[in-house]
Amino acid sequence: MNRLSGKVALVTGASAGIGRATAKLFAREGASLVVGARRKEELDALVSEIEAEGGKAVALAGDVRSEDYAIALVALAAERYGRLDIAFNNAGVIGEAGPSTGVSVSGWNDAIAINLTGSFLGAKHQIAEMLKRGGGSIIFTSTFVGYSFGFPGVAAYAASKSGLVGLTQALAAEYGPQNIRVNAILPGAVDTDMYREMNNTAESQAFITNLHALKRVATAEELARSVLYLASDDAAFVTGTASLVDGGVSITRT
Numbered sequence: 001m002n003r004l005s006g007k008v009a010l011v012t013g014a015s016a017g018i019g020r021a022t023a024k025l026f027a028r029e030g031a032s033l034v035v036g037a038r039r040k041e042e043l044d045a046l047v048s049e050i051e052a053e054g055g056k057a058v059a060l061a062g063d064v065r066s067e068d069y070a071i072a073l074v075a076l077a078a079e080r081y082g083r084l085d086i087a088f089n090n091a092g093v094i095g096e097a098g099p100s101t102g103v104s105v106s107g108w109n110d111a112i113a114i115n116l117t118g119s120f121l122g123a124k125h126q127i128a129e130m131l132k133r134g135g136g137s138i139i140f141t142s143t144f145v146g147y148s149f150g151f152p153g154v155a156a157y158a159a160s161k162s163g164l165v166g167l168t169q170a171l172a173a174e175y176g177p178q179n180i181r182v183n184a185i186l187p188g189a190v191d192t193d194m195y196r197e198m199n200n201t202a203e204s205q206a207f208i209t210n211l212h213a214l215k216r217v218a219t220a221e222e223l224a225r226s227v228l229y230l231a232s233d234d235a236a237f238v239t240g241t242a243s244l245v246d247g248g249v250s251i252t253r254t
Contacts, residue, residue: 003232005030008081010073012064012122013091015042017192018141021220022088022227027055029228034077035059036069037091056081064091064118067125074125083133086231087126089119090141092161094194100155108156115160120167127171127180135179137231138171140164142184147242148250165242172240181239183230188246189217213248 009026013019015037023035027050035057037043043059050057060076062069077084092115096107119140130136142165145151146158164184172182189195189208195217199205209216226245229235244250 001028002030003228003234004086007031007085007231008034008077008083009086009088009231010034010036010077010084010122010126011088011090012036012073012118013141014046014059015039017194018187018190018220018223018227019088019090020046022090022224023057024050024053025221025224025228026086026088026231027057028053029232031086032081033057034073034080036062036064036073038063064089064122065113067121070118070121070125073122074129078129084126084129085133085136086139087122087130087136088139088141088227088231089122089126090139091118092141093157094154094198095156095160097153097157099153103156111156111160112163115157116163116167119164123167123171123182127175130180131175131178136181137235138180138182139227139230140168140182140184142168142186142242144186144188144244144246144250147186148244148246168242169240176239181230181235183235183238183241183243185223185226185230186242186244186246187218187223188212188244188249190223191217191219211249211252212246213252216247218245218247 009031011023014023014035040061047057047059095111096103143161146162168182168184
């Protein structure tokens with residue numbers, strides 16, 4: 001407990017799934033939270049849960065495609081808590097799926113805008129604030145898809161998420177001298193609303209489960225613990241990594 005005591009953390013995509021679980025774990029570990037997502041009602045419920053457990057959190061709803069929203073989230077952290085130490089840029093979408101020859105330009109652009117550009121805009125302003133305080137930790141949510149495993153029918157998702165690995169490396173090299181660490185987690189299948197939407201039959205879920213060496217999918221809380229490690233001082237010498245948290249899906253051929 002208290003691995004993040006005295007720290008201020010920002011989490012996007014916090015209304016559900018990995019983002020929600022991570023925000024709650026960060027708070028239990030002593031961090032003061034700024035949580036963001038598009039759905040205000042879910043964010044408000046999350047803040048209430050964190051406060052009920054004795055934690056501190058404030059919510060701001062918005063769209064990560066907007067640079068103004070990225071600026072506002074960082075400003076809220078600075079105004080409410082006086083600093084920003086950790087940012088988990090987790091907001092993302094599957095985007096338009098299906099045969100790549102049928103993917104629309106708007107569908108492609110939306111996936112890139114939310115998954116890749118939105119994360120860049122967040123980091124751009126988060127890093128500027130962290131530099132005022134002597135460093136910090138940035139974490140992105142990428143995926144094994146398009147990195148160590150090819151899935152048909154998700155070209156926009158794969159391209160936008162694998163782009164985060166390049167962004168991670170570039171930012172880590174650029175800001176490492178100023179004590180800013182930048183890493184990405186690459187989850188395997190995680191039992192979230194998004195996962196169940198993509199895999200809404202028993203057959204589909206069994207297929208995905210079997211792809212993993214552990215022969216199960218992860219919980220959001222398991223991913224949150226990996227994010228906590230990268231956010232904390234336990235990972236003080238870890239930067240520029242694409243950290244597979246994938247249950248062995250990348251190495252399994254059985």
